[in-house]
Amino acid sequence: MTTRALNRQFDRIRVMEDAGQFASRGGSRALRKLLNNRLAVVGLVLFTVILLMAIFAPLLTSYDPLKINLRAILQPPSWEHWFGTDTTGRDVFARVLYGGRVSILVGLGSALLAATIGAGIGCYTGYKGGWVDVIALRISEIFMSFPQVILVLLLVSIVGQSLINLIIIFVMTGWGAMYRLARARMLSLREEEYVQALQSFGLSTPKICYKHILPNTLGPIMVNVTLTTAMFILAEAGLSFLGLGVPLNIPTWGNILNVAQDLRVLQNNWWMWLPVGLMISLFVLSVNFIGDGLRDSTDPSQQG
Numbered sequence: 001m002t003t004r005a006l007n008r009q010f011d012r013i014r015v016m017e018d019a020g021q022f023a024s025r026g027g028s029r030a031l032r033k034l035l036n037n038r039l040a041v042v043g044l045v046l047f048t049v050i051l052l053m054a055i056f057a058p059l060l061t062s063y064d065p066l067k068i069n070l071r072a073i074l075q076p077p078s079w080e081h082w083f084g085t086d087t088t089g090r091d092v093f094a095r096v097l098y099g100g101r102v103s104i105l106v107g108l109g110s111a112l113l114a115a116t117i118g119a120g121i122g123c124y125t126g127y128k129g130g131w132v133d134v135i136a137l138r139i140s141e142i143f144m145s146f147p148q149v150i151l152v153l154l155l156v157s158i159v160g161q162s163l164i165n166l167i168i169i170f171v172m173t174g175w176g177a178m179y180r181l182a183r184a185r186m187l188s189l190r191e192e193e194y195v196q197a198l199q200s201f202g203l204s205t206p207k208i209c210y211k212h213i214l215p216n217t218l219g220p221i222m223v224n225v226t227l228t229t230a231m232f233i234l235a236e237a238g239l240s241f242l243g244l245g246v247p248l249n250i251p252t253w254g255n256i257l258n259v260a261q262d263l264r265v266l267q268n269n270w271w272m273w274l275p276v277g278l279m280i281s282l283f284v285l286s287v288n289f290i291g292d293g294l295r296d297s298t299d300p301s302q303q304g
Contacts, residue, residue: 039293069089076271087259095256096276106163111170114177118174119179186213195212
């Protein structure tokens with residue numbers, strides 16, 4: 001091959017790179033690898049179905065999750081009440097659907113807020129270094145040292161039990177892990193040649209951090225968001241089961257599961273706790289499957 005032909009081939013490669021075709025191929029390859037993962041596809045289907053059922057709950061049931069009906073107390077599952085009724089005659093199916101709204105909001109919303117705060121601080125301090133990085137690292141260690149139950153008891157005793165308090169607690173205890181992940185990625189990426197080239201062009205620090213380096217750290221952060229969402233869902237269910245989470249007048253999966261504290265309900269009225277327990281298990285399992293698929297598809301060491 002002559003020098004002129006090589007130059008023409010290099011020009012075509014440069015044009016394709018400028019047009020972003022290589023990036024799109026890489027993205028489609030990661031998407032194909034994600035879709036080829038059967039467990040990840042199953043997780044996506046389960047996650048989508050449960051999420052849509054919670055969003056469109058008014059279209060799936062005509063019952064009010066808070067309406068008491070003393071004439072329909074402790075009815076087993078039937079065509080009229082698919083998941084039966086509880087000790088006050090409320091429809092369990094409606095409570096599971098509407099409770100999913102709050103539980104998913106707490107889990108996914110807290111994980112996204114924690115990721116936004118942690119990744120934002122971690123990218124900047126990891127790139128900047130110095131005393132700013134040391135202070136942020138020590139603050140994250142302080143927040144991560146408090147157990148969630150201790151923070152729940154502290155906030156409940158001070159300002160009362162509420163949904164906002166629970167989200168604040170999850171964000172306070174979850175942003176540190178996101179911060180450390182983003183900081184670790186930034187410490188390695190800031191030594192890359194393209195970062196040094198950006199510095200030589202005189203770009204500002206926030207622009208280098210958030211526009212050029214942060215997209216390269218989103219893979220592991222997205223995986224961590226999915227796993228943190230599952231952890232927060234289970235934490236909300238556990239805290240509400242103990243009466244320390246969301247107030248009992250708000251239907252959540254944990255509050256519905258709270259009735260299983262009664263041994264008689266646990267033995268004789270399985271429909272009051274089994275459906276919501278299966279819903280929690282399926283949702284957490286789907287989120288974990290999605291996280292595993294994202295990890296396999298975005299990990300450069302596993303790209304074929």
